[in-house]
Every structure is written in structure tokens, then in C-alpha cells.
Amino acid sequence: GAVVSQHPSRVICKSGTSVKIECRSLDFQATTMFWYRQFPKQSLMLMATSNEGSKATYEQGVEKDKFLINHASLTLSTLTVTSAHPEDSSFYICSANTGSKNIQYFGAGTRLSVL
Amino acid sequence: KNEVEQSPQNLTAQEGEFITINCSYSVGISALHWLQQHPGGGIVSLFMLSSGKKKHGRLIATINIQEKHSSLHITASHPRDSAVYICAVRGGNNDMRFGAGTRLTVKP
Numbered sequence: 001g002a003v004v005s006q007h008p009s010r011v012i013c014k015s016g017t018s019v020k021i022e023c024r025s026l027d028f029q030a031t032t033m034f035w036y037r038q039f040p041k042q043s044l045m046l047m048a049t050s051n052e053g054s055k056a057t058y059e060q061g062v063e064k065d066k067f068l069i070n071h072a073s074l075t076l077s078t079l080t081v082t083s084a085h086p087e088d089s090s091f092y093i094c095s096a097n098t099g100s101k102n103i104q105y106f107g108a109g110t111r112l113s114v115l
Numbered sequence: 116k117n118e119v120e121q122s123p124q125n126l127t128a129q130e131g132e133f134i135t136i137n138c139s140y141s142v143g144i145s146a147l148h149w150l151q152q153h154p155g156g157g158i159v160s161l162f163m164l165s166s167g168k169k170k171h172g173r174l175i176a177t178i179n180i181q182e183k184h185s186s187l188h189i190t191a192s193h194p195r196d197s198a199v200y201i202c203a204v205r206g207g208n209n210d211m212r213f214g215a216g217t218r219l220t221v222k223p
Contacts, residue, residue, distance in 0.1 A: 034211065036213075038156075042215070043201060043213045043214060043215045043216045044201065044203075044213045045213070046211060046212070046213075091156050093156075093158060095211075104148060104160060104163070104205075104211065105160065106150070106157075106158040106159070106160060108155075108156070108157040108158075109156040109157060109158070111156065
């Protein structure tokens, strides 16, 4: 079946560095991908909708200059956390929409720890 | 008030019990998803519903569009069913809104 691959699964970085997270659809083309954030013991929060070939749509309260999203191809979207700070430590998850069947597939998530 | 409300928040059951998790939503939707999140964080999509009822193995999901309510049932529960179950609704803009999740623990 359709699979979404997210990489890396875990990253630890120093405060002030930038971290890039990749989300790939492995056997289908995803015109739309979504990025979520999950705080400990809380549910998922939609951060932004990533559209291939156009600018991402950010949810209210999400800084677009802080969380850079690039959806350069139909199978890859990237989320870059710029100048990461400890408060950015969280679990980031992507999902991709198959479009034709309108089914959402989720990546395994990336646990970011900023020291 | 959250757009997606789930109950209960936590649920502990004995192996073999029948389990029901409820989800109510207050917005117009094109589809409702039930997701399963294991302790490691990975998420599996269990069901996508727009009407009626779906069954997969021991899992059953129902939705009542008029009442804006969905239920996830687990028959003959097993410790491996222990996870967080999340209800998510897809809005008209193709975005998704999530419930807070139900943490299920099934004891042997």
C-alpha cells in the first residue's frame, strides 16, 4: 500500500542550528502534504499545508519564517526549523493526501530535541 | 470548545472486553478518520468514513452525519490494542482537525 517516509526519525541539535525534516510519498504522487506538531501527551496540531509548486499555507500562530516548508516535487516536502530553540522541541509528523482516493497517509514522525 | 471532542480521555479495559471510543465534531466535514498512535509516536490510519459503517478485523467504525458523531469499537480487546486513538475530521479545505485522543490500556 501507499507509504509515507519521514526522515530523520530523531534529531538532537544545538540551539541556534537549523534542522531539515523530509517527507516523501513512496509510491504515489502527493499534490498536498501536511505538517503537524505534537506536544507531549497532547494531540496533533496542524502547522501548515504544503502544496506542490506553490507556497505553503500556514495555520494561525505558526511562524512561516521559523518553519520553512518546501514542496518542490510531487513526492517530497521538507520542513526546516530555522534557528531552533529548546521550545521547538517536539514531535513533528507529516501526512500526504493521495488525491484520487482522498486517503491520508502519515509518516512515522520526527522527534526533535533542541539542547 | 474544541471542534473535535473525544471521550473518554483515558480508558482501561481487561483483555476481551468490548471497547467504544466516541467522537463528536462541530464543523462541516468531508470525511472523518480514526487514527492509532503507538507509544513510539508513529501513526496508522485505521478508517476513513464519510457515511455509515466500516469494519476491519476486530475494529468497527460508525458515523452519523446528522448527529455529527462517530464511534470506534474494538471487539475482543487485546493488550496489543493499547495505544492512543485519535479522531480527525477533514474540512472543506482538505485540512484536518484532531481530537485530543483517547489513551487505551488493555490489561491481560
